[in-house]
Amino acid sequence: MSFETNKLVGKAGRLAVPAGAAVALVLTAGMFFHHNGVHAAMASPAPMDDNSVSSLVALDSAVEAVAARVTPAVVNVAVTSRGSSEHEVGEEQEQGQEGGQGQIQGLPPGFAQFFGQGPQGMQRPQQPQIEHGIGSGIIISPDGYIVTNNHVVDGAVQIKVTLHDRRVMNAKLIGVDKLTDLAVIKVDAKDLPSIAWGDSTKLKPGQTVLAFGSPFGYFQFSVTRGIVSAVDRPNPYRDDPRKPGGYIQTDAAINPGNSGGALVNARGELVGINTFIISNSGSFAGAGFAIPSQIVRATTEQLIKTGSVHHGYLGISMNDVTPENASFFNLKEATGAIVAQVTPDSPASQAGLKSGDVIDELNGQKVVNGGALQVAVSEDTPGTQITLGILRNGSPQTLTLKVGEFHKDAEVASNGDSAGPQKGKLGLAVAELTPDVRQQLHIPSEMKGVAIQSVRPASPADEASLAPGDVILEVNRHPVVSAEQFVNEAHANPAGKDLLLLVWSQGGASYRVIHPDAGNQSGM
Template sequence: MLRALKKATNGWLCLSLWLTMPACGAVGHLPTTAADGRFSLAPMLEKVVPGVVNISTTTKVSIEQNPLFNDPFFRRFFDMPNRPRQEERQSLGSGVIVDAGEGFVVTNNHVIERADQITVTLRDGRHFDAKLVGADPETDVAIVRIKADNLTAVPFGDSNNLRVGDFVVAIGSPFGLSQTVTSGIVSALGRSGLGIEGYEDFIQTDASINPGNSGGALVDLDGKLVGINTAIVGPSGGNIGIGFAIPSSLVQPVMEQLIKYGEVQRGQLGIGVQDLTPDLAKALHLERSGGALIAQVQAGSAAAKAGLRAGDVVIALDGKPIANAAALRNAVGLLRIGTEVTLEIIRDGKHEKVAAQIAKPRRERMRAAELNQRLQGAQLGSIETGHPLYGEVEGVEVLAVEPGSPAWMAGLRQGDIITSVDRRPVKNLDEFRAAAESSKEALLLNVRRGDSAVFIAIQ
């Protein structure tokens, strides 16, 4: 099933269509038409739909080709024309206006990832070039900004109040059909372990979500934003009634940090955790299962300073129950550096409370220009344990690339994994440093990007 998970983006031509669909349920009041009192979502949607936008992107992609094509003698000998090394690719997604005055639009990171140009189209047909404010690949949330008047924002709701069975409405641009509305119910809450993002706490819904819906709104019957549509389970690429949205309780704190800092300043405790299964609970002589079992405590970390130990079971953080390892990781990942927290743990069968302070990650990073001026504008770092490719790929991660810089113009993008320099494998920053400093001519980088790999030559 996991292989069928697909991001809900596409590259179709945008049309204009919006629908209203009847529903009844327990979330909020049931909107009615002013004319005859029939149940209808139309009054609510008339206020919300203008706040959902279409997002189109243009990305320059390096074309992989045989190295012989780069040899001028080879091309002249066989009378071969010069081939373009890059091509433009376009894609469509959705977004939600969350601040009409400032022009902030929330969407998915995978909608705008590596985009060279971002265009936002409103329901009234106006087009605006958007500027990327910040993106967080770990939660798949991104913020872009447009300069426009007379915008409509969608107010945030509290996804923590959702229950399985509550009615919800999805709004977006499936297959390029902008402002399309579908309705359904909340099928499940707290979905994690799907391998879609680093931090997962998804709302599952049967409201029809299709390619192009990514970044669109999931609203309750009061028209409040309770989620951002992000992925589907669809073996054929279409909807089969299983869609996922990032809850507003996760989107809001990430959005606030992206607007303030341009990135998420995510702290850490310095522990490795796993689910406390019934078998593990029995082996540890515990009468309960559930919670996050601490398997490792990093030396010198915030957890070590707080006195946490391997074998402790975290069952609550600041009074909120922790059901599993993913729940603890999500809770800590949303806390800012320096935040004081109280963890309720079970140690040797006894309940205890431990105070800890969220610490700054000790991730090794560096500015690539310090090694080679050809890489100016890129920031590199080690591959962290939470990265989807951790343990599968060795190399260094591109943490950020300044738009318009030499590294950007050469084709490097945030999230790329550099696996070799001048055909010399690099497993970490030390090996990358040695390879880059010894290179006297153009740098030839082998880059892992998603499920594919490309060579990038930086002159």
């Protein structure tokens, strides 16, 4: 489960230790008693000399230097926003019921009309609930431009920024980009400490990074140290496959309130913006994620210049090439991006890109996976001409096209991989795409295939993330136009051999590899 890191879930009091308890521990450790009186404690060992710990001392000094350089540019972002009044209404209703006769308990006679219900049962107008949120930000220019997350300032009616010198200033919202979850705000100031940009494309797993921010909203200007756990992590959100991935994963502690804070490299350069954690508890569990500076810099520069962001798009859905699907596309290496769906009248469609093509080069540079291609395309200015190197049934070709402009209702290059091993029977039932089914599932009239009617729990179909309402378009690269054809194609697949399905789900198509059980081929 993903958690946005400005959601506050902790209490500072839980971390407090009474001062008296600490004193008692010191006294107990410092002496002991027996019948002859008080004796001095055993002598403590001498501290280690500098030569013995020179490497650790040097590491500490380096980290201290980086922290001292970056911390003045870190800010705390406090947001006041208007939230939903549903929670407030619910509380009032409960209180009214407890008080009997629709009145709130504990109010003097005649005062109830001011707190919900009057003598004639009149309800006071419901006011929007005021919500307060805490996040972090980083100053990127001396004249007061600050980068943070969109989800930190979303719906804000007031934004206040606390600088490192404890000054509190009102901030103006310059612009937001919901697709990348980034925002730029500005304070009216000059000669502020700022941070230098770093190159996130040069990050390697194992490199030291520091995370800055305000964990839990209480502990402003905190710094944690860790390493880069991984790079180019895909977008974990299932709500919109068009959101670019490329996230930096780190074990530097990131907690609620750290959203919008800086992730810096050993040189003190900004390489990422902390944005979410994956945790069952809502607090840090060793996996924090940051938006790479490659995306942050391009987005913020557009926001500062125009107040909005124009993302490039191709009009395709993609899968990564993997060892298990490479053979279906006559590929020798498990690298590249498989085109799963092409949007009609999109730049990709006009250039002749087809479902099943494998994109292995962008402007002469190797495409490692769909996520890398997606990030690169989304950063391109609409109208930019690019060259794609593709493999069509194993044969290399080159296509030239102009990048289109992403709109909210259009398809951007998206990475729709499903992860995890699948074993066992198919475990699904399909149905024809009747007019009623198309209307219910919002399936375009030109789309051909079969709808998944049911999926058996713990089956290969379930483990491949197939779900009722998905549409199967192809089996082993063969288009499917009826339920009968799908069953025939699946039964014709050799016992124990994987099947490759092209599946349309939630507005995008992706390839799924299914591992059926060799001992059970009689049913779906």
